[in-house]
Amino acid sequence: MPFRMIALDLDGTILDPEGRIRPRTIAALDFARARGLEVTLVTGRHHSVTRPYYEELGLSGPAICCNGTYVYDFLAGRVLSGEPFDHGDARRLVASCRQHGVDMLVYLDDVMLYEVLTPHLQKLGAWIDGLSTRPKPELRQVASVEVVLDAAPNVWKFVVTHSDAGRLAAWYAAAEAMPAYSAEYSWHDRIDVMPAGRSKGSRLLSWAEGRGIAPSEIVAFGDNFNDLGMLTSVGLGIAMGNAPDGVKAKVGEVIGGNDTDAIAERIESLLA
Known part of the structure; x- marks a missing residue:
């Protein structure tokens, strides 16, 4: 073997x-x-x-x-x-998402944060609600990702998403030129973004x-x-x-x- x-x-x-x-x-x-x-x-x-x-x-x-x-x-x-992400790099990534009009899911130490409830997040929330596992994962909606980042938490990953494939692809093309990030498609409408390397x-x-x-x-x-x-x-x-x-x-x-x-x-x- x-x-x-x-x-x-x-x-x-x-x-x-x-x-x-x-x-x-x-x-x-x-x-x-x-x-x-x-x-x-x-x-x-x-x-x-x-x-x-x-x-x-x-x-x-x-x-x-x-x-x-x-x-x-x-x-x-x-x-x-x-x-985790450098705090400055995390904020620049959020600014890029704002510029291209795409949505974000942000993974911190013990919580996942989002602003826009997508069908994927609705499904994820329903799955979490049905779990018997403790502690249950925490998926939380926030009004502003930038306000959360002001508290300087550890940010481990972003998921950038949008229902418009062309808009998402345009963001991805821009992200590929940003040396601070590694970006990979994980689904047809979701791109995982990690610190470079x-x-x-x-x-x-x-x-x-x-x-x-x-x-x-x-x-x-x-x-x-x-x-x-x-x-x-x-x-x-x-x-x-x-x-x-x-x-x-x-x-x-x-x-x-x-x-x-x-x-x-x-x-x-x-x-x-």
């Missing part, structure tokens, strides 16, 4: 279209851990909305959250390592190195452009069948969609 770690994206990957982890996936990951492999969640999500799935999988190690901006230890309840791939490799695990000893599963950093830097990067063609074209292997047991089947074959 050449692998020592399995790295997994959540949305669009181990979560099916209804946001559930398939039972066979849970069983396959349990078997992998019993065989000595580490299982690490590597997600664009805030740790508070990662926790329910972390607990469902029965994991004990930290998770990589906000697209590699930080590593979170659920058992200790704290960030182990990470680099932060990505799932860079944080995963750094975390694994500290564990004595080489890139060649990691197998990773993902489905979107924000997963490419890890899918293309590990021993085996596997894209889901539901991934965009631009993602599938850049990885070595493509399996079935997240509405199938493709992940479980591939893990089982690796452990056979």
